[in-house]
Amino acid sequence: MTPKPRPEILRYTAFTTDPAGGNPAGVVLDAAGLDDPAQLAIAAELGYSETAFLSAPPAGLGGAAGRAFTVRYFSPLAEVLFCGHATVATAIAFAERHGPGELLLATRAGTVPVTVAEENGVLRATLTSVEPAVLDVTERDVTRALDILGWSAADLDPAFPARIGYAGARHLILAAATRARLADLSYDFDALAAFMRDLDLTTLQLVWRESEQVFHVRDPFPVGGVVEDPATGAAAAALGAYTRELGLVPPDAVLTLHQGADMGRPGELTVELRAGDPRVRVSGTGTRIAQTVAGR
Incomplete structure (x- = not known):
């Protein structure tokens, strides 16, 4: 049996427009079929503080069709319940491919809405935290x-x-x-x-x-x-x-x-x-x- 190829693994940096600044994150926009060890292995290979993995949303999650997801975050050593910079990186990566707008992310810490807007030709993502x-x-x-x-x-x-x-x-x-x-x-x-x-x-x-x-x-x-x-x-x-x-x-x-x-x-x-x-x-x-x- 031919092994299933790995999905595209993107590298983005958040909170800057300079690729040499901000906080780098791995982004996998289609993590369907990746189990926990595979996600952890990708995060360890990249070596960034976190990598975000998108997959299908849980049943009942609202949001616009095609813009609601489950997201999981892995550091090189373990899963992290929530990661802000990888959320921003993921939202911008998604918006570059599908346009600005609203995303709804089901994280292990709770549901996190994210808005991506274009300001003077630059995409800017805003996440709304779970209750602090x-x-x-x-x-x-x-x-x-x-x-x-x-x-x-x-x-x-x-x-x-x-x-x-x-x-x-x-x-x-x-x-x-x-x-x-x-x-x-x-x-x-x-x-x-x-x-x-x-x-x-x-x-x-x-x-x-x-x-x-x-x-x-x-x-x-x-x-x-x-x-x-x-x-x-x-x-x-x-x-x-x-x-x-x-x-x-x-x-x-x-x-x-x-x-x-x-x-x-x-x-x-x-x-x-x-x-x-x-x-x-x-x-x-x-x-x-x-x-x-x-x-x-």
């Missing part, structure tokens, strides 16, 4: 995280208490007191991975506030097999929920997050909060990376 939550974290766990990072309590901004933010995945949010502290990131990879598994964290969301609505962020991601995520949509949504929950921004706010510059892959994420709506919107551009892995 902001959770307390113990002083002991914060101390453990700081020790692994090589930070001290004096390195933290007291206006931003440590919390776990959730908007499809869990992120420990720690705010640096200075941009220099954020820029100097070096940590014990295995120790941080073990710590994150203990707390069921996807990344650490390390932030520094430049101005009222402008933040710089970094996201260590050892549980996914990579040192750092260059642009993290799920963590951006969690940060948006955190800033609202703690009254650090107005009920209606648009935040700009700069991420990846310290890695040489700058990207920009936009986070929108709307009064009366608990869900968080995260938007950004994206572009294709030239190389495509053909079925083989």
Whole structure:
């Protein structure tokens, strides 16, 4: 029997229009027939923090015909419940082939609507998170995280208490007191991975506030097999929920997050909060990376 060829595997980067910037993701627009080991193998082969796989939607999912899907995300090491940058990358890849509009994605974390619009000839995707939550974290766990990072309590901004933010995945949010502290990131990879598994964290969301609505962020991601995520949509949504929950921004706010510059892959994420709506919107551009892995 002739083996079934692998589907087309695309490479896109999210939250930038520069193929050398933002956060790269694998995108498989037709993952029908790929089992879990095959999806994990593709993600490991690409080596990106996540690869997204689209397949038929679950029964009963609404949305326009042909624009509703099940989506699963795999890092090189394991499945991830939700990934923002791979969602943006997937939506832009789909829109380039089928036109802008609405997508409805059934993720393991819940249903995520995505809108793709063309602005001045550039496609921009906006995802709406699942309902977020902001959770307390113990002083002991914060101390453990700081020790692994090589930070001290004096390195933290007291206006931003440590919390776990959730908007499809869990992120420990720690705010640096200075941009220099954020820029100097070096940590014990295995120790941080073990710590994150203990707390069921996807990344650490390390932030520094430049101005009222402008933040710089970094996201260590050892549980996914990579040192750092260059642009993290799920963590951006969690940060948006955190800033609202703690009254650090107005009920209606648009935040700009700069991420990846310290890695040489700058990207920009936009986070929108709307009064009366608990869900968080995260938007950004994206572009294709030239190389495509053909079925083989």
